[in-house]
Amino acid sequence: MPSFSFQIAIVIVAFVVSVYGHDCTKYSLTPSDQSLIDMMKHYLHTSRKADCPVTPSQQDIGVTYVRWGKKICPGNSDIVYAGQAGGNKHSNKGGGSNYLCLPSDPENGKAYSYANDGLYGAEYELRSNIKPSGLPASLAEKEVPCAVCRRKGKVSVLMIPGRKSCYKGWQSEYSGFLMSEHKTHHSKDFICIDGNAKPLDDRTSSENSALFYPVRAKCGSLRCPPYKDNTEVLCTVCTK
Structure with a gap:
């Protein structure tokens, strides 16, 4: 018809x-x-x-990323929300295996008794002898803040492990140190903690739930050079 x-x-x-x-x-x-x-x-x-399809304007285009260790976004990005890093308890055998940036203004559900508690706050596991250079040992046992940021005008976002600067044509949003769970714990993501990381607040709890440990490079199957044995691993989050 x-x-x-x-x-x-x-x-x-x-x-x-x-x-x-x-x-x-x-x-x-x-x-x-x-x-x-x-x-x-x-x-x-x-x-x-x-x-006809509507072509989005340049202002509508953008990418999001998590800035781990900070409550604010870089000056060239808009904040979507700020909150607390969380994840599954390091000793749980099942459940999620990634870290989450949990908003500070949650909309909580109803209480129930199902015994599958799988969401915990995350803490820095740092000591004077197990911390990257530039991060203070005073972060030990403190909870980890985070911020979800949106960078306008960009179409790609990439976390590069092993570098503190981006490749040509890419712009660094922030740089820092590669972290994850301890190798004896159940696996989590590798994330990039800001090189100027801060605590969520002044509370020190040592609840040993979801944990952030610095990662070091180990030569062998990892080629050295160009990598170096037993060194802290840098990282940067880049956009383009």
């Missing part, structure tokens, strides 16, 4: 033919005739426009 707009077009053609006549003699259009033609042209224009 022909579309409605196609039927309207036929009506316009029929109208024009009736106005101009079959012998090609040109007749003058009355104001009401011209008004009807303009109305039909406007309708066809708007109906065609609705069928």
Whole structure:
């Protein structure tokens, strides 16, 4: 069945033919005739426009990333929300294996007794002898803040382990140190902690739930050079 707009077009053609006549003699259009033609042209224009895909403007384009260890985003990014890093307890055999950036204003569900507690806050596991250079030992046992950031005008985001600077054509959002769970615990993601990481607050709890340990490089299957044995692993989050 022909579309409605196609039927309207036929009506316009029929109208024009009736106005101009079959012998090609040109007749003058009355104001009401011209008004009807303009109305039909406007309708066809708007109906065609609705069928066309809308191209997002540059302001609508952007990427999101998590800034681990900070409550704020870099100056060139907008903050979506800030909160606390969390994840599954390091000793749990099942459940999630990734870290989460939990918002500070949750919409909590109802209490229930199902024994599958799998969401905990995350803590820095740092000591004077097990911390990357530049991070203070005072972060030990403190909870980890985080911020979800949106960078306008970018289409790609990438965390690069082993580097503190981005490759040509990419821009660094922040740099820091690669961290994850301890190798004797159940696995978690590798994440990039900000090189100027801060505690969530002044509380020290040592609850040993989801934990952030610095990662070091180990030569062998990891080629050295270019890597170096027993060194802290740098990282950077880049956008393009």
